[in-house]
Amino acid sequence: MKMIRKTALILLSLVLIALSFNPVQVQSKSDNAASFNDSVNVSFPGSITFNLDIDTERQIKDIRLHYIVERESFTDVTQEITVGFPMPIQPEMTVGWKWDMRTTGSLPSGTIIQYWWTVIDIENNLYRTETASVSFDDSGYNWKNITQNNITLYWYSGDDGFATDLMQTCQDTLLRLGEDTGAYLESPVRIYIYSSSYALREAIVFAKEWTGGVAYPSYGAIAIGISRSNMEWGRRALSHELAHLVTYQMTSNPYNSIPVWLNEGISMYAEGELEADYENYLKAAAVGGYLISVQSLCSPFSAYSDKSYLSYAESYSIVDFLIEKYGQQKIHQLLTVFKAGSTYDNALLEVYGYDLAGLNKQWQDYISAIYVS
Incomplete structure (x- = not known):
């Protein structure tokens, strides 16, 4: 009988310990005691700032930002950032975290980031905002675009004939690769045509002075500087970078x-x-x-x-x-x-x-x- 009581007490203790360390899954953006509003500020190519406005009478003990960068990957990787907040806790406050691309390297324009916030109060209630997404776009230009097969080409300088010429280069490249190697694009890709190599380098964090084009294979993206005055080079460079995306899609493995x-x-x-x-x-x-x-x-x-x-x-x-x-x-x-x-x-x-x-x-x-x- 004593052994049964002892076992019951141990089990009860374990349950109480588990409850003290596991937050209650409120899973709500707002309730009667707390409300949350998130926002994002994109500063391409340098940073993304995530903000969370909190209105609550509860004492907060933990705030975290969670995000996933959409790219080709064999595992889903969720980044988790613990975000500091002012003390003492204010009923209304704004917290934020700045993703400085200088610490991680550039992302190509058009990259999608999914994110959500979690907040835990001193009673271990867990509040989770709805998953949102932000597109890391280079909004410094009025982009136009054309799409053919699996390629979408974005440009802002030059007429439609300029873009059509480059799109034809892409299609010819795919045809040559298909006929001679059997390689092809398995997934859609994005190509951003900047007006010059200088303009391209301005869109890349820590770009080398000789950079004229760059492929982001796992993101399915290319950024390259081409003008009417360097079309011969541009066609070859575009074919080169596009082939990198094709080869990546044909051979990528974990x-x-x-x-x-x-x-x-x-x-x-x-x-x-x-x-x-x-x-x-x-x-x-x-x-x-x-x-x-x-x-x-x-x-x-x-x-x-x-x-x-x-x-x-x-x-x-x-x-x-x-x-x-x-x-x-x-x-x-x-x-x-x-x-x-x-x-x-x-x-x-x-x-x-x-x-x-x-x-x-x-x-x-x-x-x-x-x-x-």
């Missing part, structure tokens, strides 16, 4: 990334024929016997311009070699195997029958036959 030579090689291939400057670097390296190995090109390229040019040129050449010798079906199969999370060597072995070392030998023999023999 286990592994693809080798850099394949990622950059497909984008270089999407531009069209290799430009003369790049081919000169490639020819000189082949003749001089200092080609960079395929194994080395799996990693990020050198920051030194000469090695960087050669790395991009070689990447184009490797992809061109695989397409020319083995055809579209094989390279499409390679992308599919990478999407399953395969390692570099295993993917090549499964599709082509040799590993990175074997590819390096096959490709260098191919290049030597063109430039050395």
